[in-house]
Amino acid sequence: MKVKRILSTIAAVAVALCSFSLPAITGVSPPMAVTVSAAETDVNGITATKERVRRNESFDIVVNVPPAAETADTVEIRLSFDPEVFEVTSWNPSVSGGSSQKNYDNSKGFAILAAANSDVNLSGGLTFSATVRAKNSAPTGAHTFRLSRGDVSNTETGYSWQPETREVSVKVVDRIVSVSGSVYMTAQELPKNFDGTASVVMTDSIGKTSRVTVEMEPSSDGVTYEGFYMFSDAESEETYTIRTEVGGCTVRTETLKLEFSSVNMDMKMNIKGDVDGDGRIGASDATQILKFLVGSVSVIRDSQGILNEYLYDVACVDGGELSPRDATQILRHVAEFPSVFDNI
Ligand SMILES: [Ca+2]
Structure with missing residues (x-):
């Protein structure tokens, strides 16, 4: 009977293709900063x-x-x-x-x-x-x-x-530039692991890292949480990865090749399993996974065949590659059976 309930939930799903925006990169004026990195001195x-x-x-x-x-x-x-x-x-x-x-x-x-x-x-x-x-x-x-x-x-x-x-x-x-932006998430119900902060780590091409902790403040509607990060010691012509972590959300990693101006890069964070980004883990997320798995257009892979790697990771709630088991876990959660979400 339980299986039937889950299947009927799938059947009842209304397919809502949600628009999803990638991080925006726009130029802003560069602030001044200095970066120094001491090399090893015990070299032979x-x-x-x-x-x-x-x-x-x-x-x-x-x-x-x-x-x-x-x-x-x-x-x-x-x-x-x-x-x-x-x-x-x-x-x-x-x-x-x-x-x-x-x-x-x-x-x-x-x-x-x-x-x-x-x-x-x-x-x-x-x-x-x-x-x-x-x-x-x-x-x-x-x-x-x-x-x-x-x-x-x-x-x-x-x-x-x-x-x-x-x-x-x-x-x-040539010069020092900054990388900054908003970290935000939509949550109808806060994940258990959310502690009100985001951790943002920037790593350059030789492995040097900078880290900031961002306070995530609720918006007036209490559904969106947002904070602002800034690294003021980035270098022009360098390539960085920016790894953003929020409790209960899927880790987001973006790669950024800097030119000669500071950049703004916003990080939309999805709760793990919230594939369509509406702020809750629902049957519509399982639908997106199943559409992807049968090769249909979904928020995970668009009509041009382009894979959204972040949403793919958001959908992988059960570890490993995306499979029907991930959709099953979401539906179990919706039906209030034990699931991987019990620990998120
Ligand atoms: Ca959702």
């Missing part, structure tokens, strides 16, 4: 204190020689860089004992340290640091510093330093 070889810099911004190129129970009679370090992009503003490395020379040339693009007949104790390791600036005319993009010579050795003992890292890349970025 060459490293940089910043992975990204803007024009005229300074940073350090560091050469680390790890500790060894040795002394060195020869120390020769040569850093090479593109003089069209960078210029050395300070290079004052020192080694103890013997005679040493240091020099840098911003037209040829190098910095050198050479020490001979020295007796350099390596028990604490060595660190040499050059302060460098991205030139005002530097082209954007990734540029390389090379440890083109790294000879720390002892002719008597045969010790010879082997750097693990001989190149480091520093990216020159």
Whole structure:
């Protein structure tokens, strides 16, 4: 009898094709912000204190020689860089004992340290640091510093330093822009897991993340909840993924390739199982799933054959790929049988 009730619910479903809007991207004026990311400093070889810099911004190129129970009679370090992009503003490395020379040339693009007949104790390791600036005319993009010579050795003992890292890349970025927008959901009945907030995480192409927590305020009708997020330290010409999480809703992940202006990207969040986005889990959602599964036009796949990946995820309430079991779970919930929604 229960099965019949469920089937009759399907039969009674009125097919309402709801319109659904994708996140809108529009230009807004860019605010000012600064982003800094310190690189690792315990590298054996060459490293940089910043992975990204803007024009005229300074940073350090560091050469680390790890500790060894040795002394060195020869120390020769040569850093090479593109003089069209960078210029050395300070290079004052020192080694103890013997005679040493240091020099840098911003037209040829190098910095050198050479020490001979020295007796350099390596028990604490060595660190040499050059302060460098991205030139005002530097082209954007990734540029390389090379440890083109790294000879720390002892002719008597045969010790010879082997750097693990001989190149480091520093990216020159044009400007800092912002990514912001609204996070909103429609809920006729609040999900149990909804705590009044949204979590928005922005990740760049090398895995650096920023996170904000957004307060979701109810609208006057008490059905729509909305908050506003902003990342003010995004970089032009970078690709980001933005992952938005709201308790009880399906996680939404969008990819965004930035150009030279700030963008607004709104995130409509659907309660898990609310495929048609009307704010409740109903038989009409099961209908959308069944239409999709038989190849008909639905909110999940439109008449052009384009898949809405987010709504596909919203429909997958039972894990794995979309199947009739997902529709069954929705109908069980509507008929007030135990279902996966009992824990959402
Ligand atoms: Ca619905």
